[in-house]
Amino acid sequence: MHIKDKLAEAQRTGKPVFSFEFFPPKTAQGVQNLYDRMDRMHDLGPAFVDVTWGAGGSRSQLTCEMVNVAQSVYGLETCMHLTCTDMEISKVDNALKEAYKAGCTNILALRGDPPREKEKWVAKEGGFRYAKDLVKYIKDRYGDHFDIGVAGYPEGHEDQDDEILLMDHLKEKIDAGGTFIVTQMFYDVDRFLAWVDKVRECGVNVPIVPGIMPIQTHSAFLRRAGWSNAQIPPSWNEALEPVKNDDAQVREVGKTLVAEMCRRIIDAGIMQLHFYTMNLAQATRMILEELDLIPKDGTPSNRVLPWRQSLGLK
C-alpha cells in the first residue's frame, strides 16, 4: 500500500499513525540483531518502516536486502531510501528493480550526503544532481507504481542559507511527483509548526511526516542535534542537564519531553510521527507507551512467523 494512502487515512480518521526508520548495520551480527528487533517492533504496530540508503558498495546492497526482508518476509509496509550519491543511472535502475521485486512500493528520493571522505557533494558523471531529478526519473520509469516521498528541513539545510530558495526546492520535488515529505529531526515544535505553515503558504499540500529522534543518552542527544542543526529549547537543557550522567534517567526525562512534543504535533492536526529509531527499540517504545499509541488488541502479534526459522532466528 502506498504511504500517502496510509497518511490520508490517518488524517481522515484522526487516528495518529507512526513509522520507524532503520539503517543498514555495519556487521553481520548487527544485521541479525536488527532483524530480531524489527520483529519485536512489528508488534508495536508501525504504519510503515523506512530503510536508509547506505551509499556505496555493500551498504547499498544491504539496504536492498533489508527492504526485501522487511517487506516480503516480515510483511511490513516498507519505504526504501534512495540517494544520488555516487550513483550512475544503472545503479539507480538496479536498486529500483530490487525494490520492485521485493514488493516495496514506496521510495524516499534523496540527493544524499557527500561521501565521508568528501566535504562537498558532487554529482556522479551520468547520475543525478538533485533529489527532484531522481523523483522525476522514478515517476517517468515507473508511473504510479512507487509512492515517492522527499526530505524537508524545518530548520534549514547546510547547503542552502536562503530559506525561500530551500522552500522553492522543496516545492520543485513535490511538483516533480513527490507525494509526502519526511522532515529532518527537530526538537522545537514552534519552529516546526511555523515551517509547516510556510510550506502550506507555498501551495504544497502533501502530508508532512515529522521526524522524531528519541533520546537515548545525553551525549547522543547533543551530538545528533548538532549534526542536524536542530535547536534545543532551553527548557530541554534544563531538564536533561541534571540527569545527564544517568542513561536510564535521561531516557525517562527524554521520553516525557519528546512525548509532549509529539502531543503538540498531533494537537496541531498532524496525525503521523516518524521515529528515527537508530536501530534501537527501547526509547521509541517508551514514547509510544507514553502516548498510548501501541495497539492493545494484540493484532500485530497474531501473525504467523514461519519465516523466523528461514532467517535463522530463534
Ligand code: FAD
Ligand atoms: P535536495 O532536495 O536535492 O537538496 C540538496 C541541496 O540542493 C539543498 O541545499 C537544496 O536547496 C539544493 N537544491 C535543490 N534543488 C536545487 C536547484 N534546482 N538549484 C540549486 N540548488 C538546489 N542521506 C543518505 O545518504 N541516506 C539516507 O537514507 C538519507 N535519509 C534521509 C531521510 C530524511 C528524512 C532526511 C531529512 C535526510 C536524509 N538523508 C539521507 C540526508 C540527505 O540526503 C541530505 O540532507 C542531503 O544533503 C540533501 O538531500 P535532499 O534529498 O534534501 O536533496
